[in-house]
Amino acid sequence: MHFIFSILIIFVVFFTSHNIALADSPKVEVEVNHVASIVEKFQERITLFFKFSKEDKFKYQKFLLEKRLAELKYIIDGDNWDPIEETSSRYATTLGNFNNFVVSNKLSNNKVEIINIYERHGKILEELQKSFEFNSAFWMLLEHDINTIKIFSTKIREAI
Numbered sequence: 001m002h003f004i005f006s007i008l009i010i011f012v013v014f015f016t017s018h019n020i021a022l023a024d025s026p027k028v029e030v031e032v033n034h035v036a037s038i039v040e041k042f043q044e045r046i047t048l049f050f051k052f053s054k055e056d057k058f059k060y061q062k063f064l065l066e067k068r069l070a071e072l073k074y075i076i077d078g079d080n081w082d083p084i085e086e087t088s089s090r091y092a093t094t095l096g097n098f099n100n101f102v103v104s105n106k107l108s109n110n111k112v113e114i115i116n117i118y119e120r121h122g123k124i125l126e127e128l129q130k131s132f133e134f135n136s137a138f139w140m141l142l143e144h145d146i147n148t149i150k151i152f153s154t155k156i157r158e159a160i
Contacts, residue, residue: 092144
């Protein structure tokens, strides 16, 4: 009887601690069920064009950055990894556009929020990177995105 009780306690402790660790993991804030098509990307550009205030442009570009990260996660979590290169590149480009907008408009009120976004994205990308063999092509693509985040995070800290 004690043996069964001991096994049951170990089982509960193991799975409870595992779930707690997952709960502490950073999450992607936007969920997607596909990668944006050419038409959707065109619509995103038009939508951004019609955002007139700096704050609206900031919020929309932040949303696009979250969406690109979600697309990357969607691809990696799925069975078809072929579009990873394009999706990773699109993420880095969106990150660069967002960063350039923030720096050129000196959005210092958003500095802490942006740094927190970059730190969360870096952690998520590091978790996604574990899906691949060290130094493999897909691993290197995510390493590039992680390094890009670090570079832009430093730029934000120094520029605004």
